[in-house]
């Protein structure tokens with residue numbers, strides 16, 4: 001029987017960094033200016049004052065200390081609060097495709113492939129910078145892949161949803177080799193003037209090469225994948241094509257990301273381990289069979305709780321590594337970064353489970369065994 005092999009990954013993290021202290025200084029300057037400019041309305045009770053943020057709160061509530069971003073100055077400038085990205089002409093490579101290439105290139109180099117070696121490309125990320133043509137089509141052109149391509153989104157679980165599709169296509173014989181790419185420029189989606197979310201995200205890209213193989217292949221055998229959703233409105237981003245017509249009468253409407261963090265925390269901590277357990281049960285894997293779990297990085301307390309439920313034992317940095325203190329939440333690329341950074345030490349025959357969760361809610365899980 002054909003095996004699905006995770007042959008190689010590639011990741012990219014931009015160089016500019018923003019610490020909690022820098023982000024909070026910018027957020028508080030923005031809020032204090034807003035409160036001063038609107039002092040009368042706030043005093044009259046017709047407008048709510050913007051609350052201040054704190055670096056200590058961010059670190060203790062989430063575990064995040066730092067994040068890497070595509071561009072720093074615009075995010076910290078209280079007149080902008082978004083990364084500064086120069087518009088590109090019709091003929092130039094798009095910003096997100098260029099970002100994606102920085103993860104694709106090392107993945108191709110590791111495996112020794114060119115674009116011509118692939119049947120298809122799936123871009124699986126929280127958002128794509130345009131509706132069409134598909135970003136995946138642009139990447140096909142850039143790497144010279146002659147197959148099919150499409151874009152898909154399932155928020156922070158996107159990469160594992162993409163991996164699930166790739167695995168299924170390989171098992172069904174529809175494809176022999178697929179590239180799953182997650183270029184996540186989350187600081188462009190985030191609302192840095194909203195206290196509930198301003199500290200959460202960093203930017204990063206990942207790429208996974210998935211292929212048909214056999215017992216002699218090198219890499220990681222994908223034992224199985226599983227995805228599941230439960231609808232929730234507690235975390236959403238309202239950027240979309242309807243915005244132009246829907247909000248035209250309200251120029252102050254802040255279209256963008258918002259969440260009820262408390263609800264997301266509670267709901268996801270109980271839902272994600274169930275999806276991982278369903279996959280493990282299907283594959284006849286007990287918690288004791290799992291050497292390591294690589295989890296999506298959103299909040300260190302969530303990592304602790306979800307790891308314990310998947311592994312049936314307390315989390316340690318070895319059995320469920322964390323990277324969010326340095327990178328923040330890099331959406332769906334985070335689980336791939338975590339895997340890439342913390343898998344080389346595992347021995348052939350050892351098994352691990354990746355699990356990613358996010359808005360939707362969508363949860364993706366994949367069980368892999370080192371070959």
Ligand code: COA
Pocket residue numbers: 052053054057058061062156195196235259260261262264265298299329357358359
């Ligand atoms: N700075 C300082 N204080 C803050 C603050 C900030 N940035 N944000 C909230 N607070 C205050 C609140 O006002 C509240 O004060 P009170 O107790 O006096 O009312 C207190 O801190 C606790 O706020 P709360 O919102 O309950 O914090 P929390 O413990 O739930 O942590 C999150 C907030 C966002 C870190 C946490 O809920 C979380 O990570 N949720 C999951 C979100 C997530 O992962 N989203 C992406 C999924 S892929």
